[in-house]
Amino acid sequence: MSTSRSFRSFMMVSLLIIASLLLAACAPVAQPTQAPAQPAATEAPAQPAATEAPAQPTAAPSGEKTKIVFWSHDFPPREKLDRKFMDQFMADNPNVEIEYVLGPGDDVQYITKLMTAFAGGEAPDCFNLITFSTGPLLEQGLVAPVDPKVYGFNTQDELEKTYVIGTLEGFKKDNVLYAMPSEVSIYSLFQNKQMYADAGLDVEKDYPKTWEDLVPLAQKMNKEENGQLVKRAFDFTYGMPEDATSPVLSVAGMAYQLGGKLLSDDGKESLVNTEPWVKSFQFIQDWVYKEKAGNPALTVAFVDFYQGNTAGTLSGSWYSSYVKEQNPAVAEQIVVKPFPQWKDATNKNGALMYAYGLFTNAGSSPEKQAACQLLIKELSSHPEDYLRDAGLLQSRADLPETEAFKQDPTLPVFLADMEGTPYFPAHPKAFEMLDVLTRALQRVVTEQQDPQASLDAAKAEIDALLQQQ
């Protein structure tokens, strides 16, 4: 009897404790702090009054320093400069302390980490983020607008005029600017001059101006050993784990040249199964299987390029400094040429643009937000250093006048490719759309699926995403 009583008591107390713990656990989960109300879609961008002084970081009420956390993805050439200017900033603002946190260099991993931090209420006060993943943050009002007063301007329009036209579009929602660019990027054609010479060619004359030029070039330059391609004239990246997003920017650029678009004008339907996309996907499939000029199984082209085995790859201006770090000998051979065009192109554009922007967390305290705005201004005030030492284009309108720009013959190519080239749409589902297109490309190049069928499936997936909006 005592045993059963003991068991009953034990069970009752246990259940009570478990129930109370579960009740406690069912309390509302921590949510990211909501941002202050943003201007409605139809409103003009809210601008601070002309006479208002820019917000200043103030010491915390206790007299302690204002500590801000800044996150960025790992890119060693930029990190050195970030640290240098942050040290300078802290010396000029002794009441501010910055914790600089480097996340993964891989965009997917970095974005995952950042979004999880927002979900857990542990997001940094300011951060660097790529355009196609900013949609959810803008939509939820989790980032603060840029304060033009910090930059000495009365209005956002005045601030925008100091940048190359169109290059801030990736950071805007309802015409309000939410970030300053740490890097504006587009993929142009990197060539290894020495590899051309080794094949008896002159890179200046023989580089591929059109997509159609690539096949005869590969026939001249590719080398095989034991049935394996060991030297490649050029290769695409195919969305393999090492580089999951960039191939879509290139293949989308190819499709846009033929009049293709990702979404209909009203944004309600995907157009990825139209002829321009199918032709672009078909070209890449033929490149692998019909021409046997490239192969998705081989070392990804942008790695093989700095290893000196691939003579051509598509990448951004930042890539030069990266190659210099990995293999200085190859870096000396770099020649950058425009993104190839179709012979029957209807639009002259490059690969779709992307950018990284410096954002302020709208959920941070006003002191921290003010400190972040000033820090972002500091990091945006040295475009020449970032260009010279890290190859990063901050797209300031006066940048072409700087010595660093004039001394680098590759930079005008990138700027020229940017003309008339749109950003990959900063849609709230942009990141998923990239994933859908990456898988569509993988199906075409790894299982030889018919491009039309693959893109029909991609369209269905993207349309489903649009309907979830």
Added chain:
Amino acid sequence: MATSPTEHRSRWNFYTRRQIWGFIFVLPVMIFFTIFAFYPMLSAFYYSLTDYNLLKPPVFNGLASYERLLTDSRFLIALKNTFVYAIGSAIPIFVISLGLALVFSREFRGRNLLRTLYFAPVILAGVVVAMVWRVIYHPYGPLNSTIGQLLNIAPNWLTDRAVAPWSIIGINVWQSVGFYMIIFIAGLQAIPQDFYDAAKVDGASSWQSFWHVTLPLLKPTSLFVMVITLINCFQAFTYQYVMTKGGPSDATNVIGLYVYQNAFQYLRMGYAAAISVVLFIIIIILTLVQLRVTRSEEVSYV
């Protein structure tokens, strides 16, 4: 015989004290399980009934996520891949680990060294194993430049959709057999020698002894190995995430990875929770089957 009030009080005190102490001893484990097992499970079930994108509060949407699962071709592909991965791993793991256990149950020179070598992969972190095998599987890597050249083949181990799932199964088998070998060795050592002696007296060959003595008496161990292997395989994530990210074009995507992608890459936590609940049910069914079968197959050596 009736007890005096004093006796009754002291006994009551004894039982009360015993209950309190017993309760205190199990309390930490109860709290641990409540916080780290029961709460997440209940939360997952709750979130599976909501539309939750991590950045704004969840909104109840009933069974919408479950309805969507039925028409989500990627989920069905991941489910199929998970079954292929589980069965494709479980069978070779079972056969190889049992074979190794039979070999290492016998005395021979160098037995301990070899046993340690076979067990070594078990202690390595899955991420490390995946990174190393990524190098080995590279088209110009050691595998293609040795065996590949000998056989005059050069498979694309991780980028050919027909090959990639089996490449990952191979790694799982390689890393797991050492662990299950130890379990089988323990099972073999628990079989009394008398049975083998009796079989020998009856003129049984080694094969007959194995078939009619060893295998039947190893049934509980075998079932345990099979079910634990299947459960581990259904929770697969690391190799697929590190080596292929589920590609090429979802050929190696498994449920665990698909949950991660939905929750943290696509910010669809509610939907990811629904997939987790389905995975939970599959694993629970497997566990119940195991408990049922092992209970009915309990072996007595008496």
